[in-house]
Amino acid sequence: MPIHEKSLIRPENLETHESLVLDDVDVSGHWSTFISPRVVTDYNEALEDEIAALPGGQNIHRCWQCGSCTNACTVNALNPDFNPRFWIYLVRMGMEEELLRDKEIIWQCVSCHKCTTVCPRDVEPEGVMKAMAHWLELKGHQATSPSSHFDDVFSEQVIETGKIEEGRIVRDFFRRTGQPLMQDWLVEMIKRLIRHLPVTLLARMGLATLVRPRTRAWGPARAAIQDYVAEERVRQRAALGLDGEPGSARPGLPDAAE
Amino acid sequence: MDQKYRRVAYYPGCALEGSGHAYNRSTKAVGKALGLDLVEVKNWNCCGAMEVKNIDPKLQTYLSSRVMSIAANDMGFDTVMAPCNGCYHNLKKAEHDLGQDPESRAVAERLSSKAGHKTYEAGQIETIHALDWIKDAIGEDGIRTRVKNSLAGLKIANYYGCMYTRPRHIFPEKDQGADSESTSDPHFMDDILAAAGAEIVSFPLKTACCGGAHTLSDSDTSTKLVLNILKAAELAGADVIATECPTCHSGLEMHQIRAEKVFGERTGVKILYFTQLLGLALGLTPRKVGVQENISDPMELLKEKALA
Ligand code: SF4
Numbered sequence: 204m205p206i207h208e209k210s211l212i213r214p215e216n217l218e219t220h221e222s223l224v225l226d227d228v229d230v231s232g233h234w235s236t237f238i239s240p241r242v243v244t245d246y247n248e249a250l251e252d253e254i255a256a257l258p259g260g261q262n263i264h265r266c267w268q269c270g271s272c273t274n275a276c277t278v279n280a281l282n283p284d285f286n287p288r289f290w291i292y293l294v295r296m297g298m299e300e301e302l303l304r305d306k307e308i309i310w311q312c313v314s315c316h317k318c319t320t321v322c323p324r325d326v327e328p329e330g331v332m333k334a335m336a337h338w339l340e341l342k343g344h345q346a347t348s349p350s351s352h353f354d355d356v357f358s359e360q361v362i363e364t365g366k367i368e369e370g371r372i373v374r375d376f377f378r379r380t381g382q383p384l385m386q387d388w389l390v391e392m393i394k395r396l397i398r399h400l401p402v403t404l405l406a407r408m409g410l411a412t413l414v415r416p417r418t419r420a421w422g423p424a425r426a427a428i429q430d431y432v433a434e435e436r437v438r439q440r441a442a443l444g445l446d447g448e449p450g451s452a453r454p455g456l457p458d459a460a461e
Numbered sequence: 462m463d464q465k466y467r468r469v470a471y472y473p474g475c476a477l478e479g480s481g482h483a484y485n486r487s488t489k490a491v492g493k494a495l496g497l498d499l500v501e502v503k504n505w506n507c508c509g510a511m512e513v514k515n516i517d518p519k520l521q522t523y524l525s526s527r528v529m530s531i532a533a534n535d536m537g538f539d540t541v542m543a544p545c546n547g548c549y550h551n552l553k554k555a556e557h558d559l560g561q562d563p564e565s566r567a568v569a570e571r572l573s574s575k576a577g578h579k580t581y582e583a584g585q586i587e588t589i590h591a592l593d594w595i596k597d598a599i600g601e602d603g604i605r606t607r608v609k610n611s612l613a614g615l616k617i618a619n620y621y622g623c624m625y626t627r628p629r630h631i632f633p634e635k636d637q638g639a640d641s642e643s644t645s646d647p648h649f650m651d652d653i654l655a656a657a658g659a660e661i662v663s664f665p666l667k668t669a670c671c672g673g674a675h676t677l678s679d680s681d682t683s684t685k686l687v688l689n690i691l692k693a694a695e696l697a698g699a700d701v702i703a704t705e706c707p708t709c710h711s712g713l714e715m716h717q718i719r720a721e722k723v724f725g726e727r728t729g730v731k732i733l734y735f736t737q738l739l740g741l742a743l744g745l746t747p748r749k750v751g752v753q754e755n756i757s758d759p760m761e762l763l764k765e766k767a768l769a
Pocket residue numbers: 265266267268269270271272273287288291318321322323324325326327328
């Protein structure tokens with residue numbers, strides 16, 4: 204029988220033979236492909252609890268592996284290797300090494316909430332995906348993803364001033380990820396944008412980048428939020444068995460917002 | 462008799478003061494033309510958008526709860542209208558979590574008291590979208606009698622995006638029969654623009670994702686998702702994609718250009734906020750509804766259809 208889901212079998216475990224004789228019977232062409240058996244001994248029994256301790260991951264234990272999430276998933280439609288159901292399975296089995304093979308794409312969840320809408324078990328897989336992405340970064344398996352950089356840049360502004368200013372977000376994000384700001388398509392977009400804009404609006408937009416929009420009397424809220432975020436960081440790191448020092452894998456929000 | 466939603470608290474949010482300015486302008490202009498009062502929430506803050514929840518969902522709930530607390534406790538309103546899908550979604554999510562999850566409530570209480578304002582209590586505010594606002598305050602018949610410049614001949618694909626309908630459990634008022642909004646096949650924008658005379662095309666991707674959350678952090682993914690939406694709209698015969706969210710709207714406009722520049726895929730469909738289209742139908746000028754701020758320049762099309 205042909206193997207349908209080759210994507211779920213690691214290439215090194217697939218044995219394909221040009222011609223094969225078994226017990227004097229030539230089975231070439233019929234039974235030429237085998238999956239070599241393997242023994243998994245390196246379970247990380249804490250993995251599920253660690254994911255569950257991060258924001259969004261708390262319902263992972265409810266999953267019954269129906270696959271509705273993957274079936275509905277926006278990113279899966281672009282890349283079949285993006286498979287929330289499979290990753291939830293790996294986490295629950297403690298198969299950390301297997302999970303790490305996909306560490307470079309897990310952060311690509313676009314938070315469309317299709318999975319959460321179809322999940323019959325209220326797992327909220329979208330949150331689980333974010334928890335996995337954070338786990339990879341906190342544990343040092345993966346560098347801070349562009350998505351996490353964006354979240355940080357954005358949240359730092361909100362915490363600092365109560366509001367955001369988009370121009371500043373874009374500049375800070377490109378700077379932090381080491382990308383040039385003047386990308387071809389952005390330049391083209393700005394050209395088309397300003398073609399019809401009245402001078403007053405242009406001036407207003409320019410002003411917003413100089414005088415930052417802010418919520419008045421935000422100071423007490425800022426201080427309360429910074430305390431809370433710092434506490435949560437310590438709690439999360441402790442749950443992952445990491446030291447209490449916040450922000451070694453990601454920039455500490457409270458510091459950066461000062 | 463009291464007209465529903467005649468006077469509501471208005472939460473524009475950060476995007477409507479920046480890239481989504483045309484949505485802000487056209488929403489206010491439409492409100493004025495229809496005799497509906499929008500009273501902006503005083504000294505509001507960002508709801509957390511799609512980002513703060515990834516730092517901490519309970520912090521996002523607090524941010525949204527502060528906006529509702531001001532509207533309810535300082536201004537005496539029981540309804541907040543948010544035209545941005547992200548703001549609308551977050552206020553709804555906060556409402557849900559504060560009602561269901563004691564931990565979220567505890568964090569909101571702690572942060573509110575330290576920040577020096579009343580804690581928002583679930584149930585104080587009904588959050589509505591600009592679509593609910595028009596649909597319930599004016600309705601299709603009300604629009605039909607007020608149309609000065611019918612959208613007849615304009616073929617429109619209505620794009621609702623993700624945050625207006627998903628996840629379903631934060632919108633308990635949806636899927637409640639024929640008069641309510643549907644999460645699988647939303648139709649309020651279809652109803653409103655059809656009443657304004659437009660020809661609504663059947664558009665299978667009305668709730669597809671534009672990749673807005675990763676518009677800059679994973680641009681290729683966003684461009685592919687947007688390109689699917691643009692092509693599907695063209696295939697359905699649409700001249701225009703109508704939007705009801707500043708993130709979706711600027712995502713479609715940005716990645717339409719990026720698809721052209723990076724993937725060599727050109728599409729010609731125009732992108733307009735539903736409030737811009739409704740405003741034109743009500744007889745407002747393109748300038749009044751901020752058409753000059755759109756990147757996908759629709760002026761030629763509007764002239765051709767006698768709307769400008
Ligand atoms: S839809 Fe829910 S229950 Fe089904 S596999 Fe996905 S997370 Fe598990």
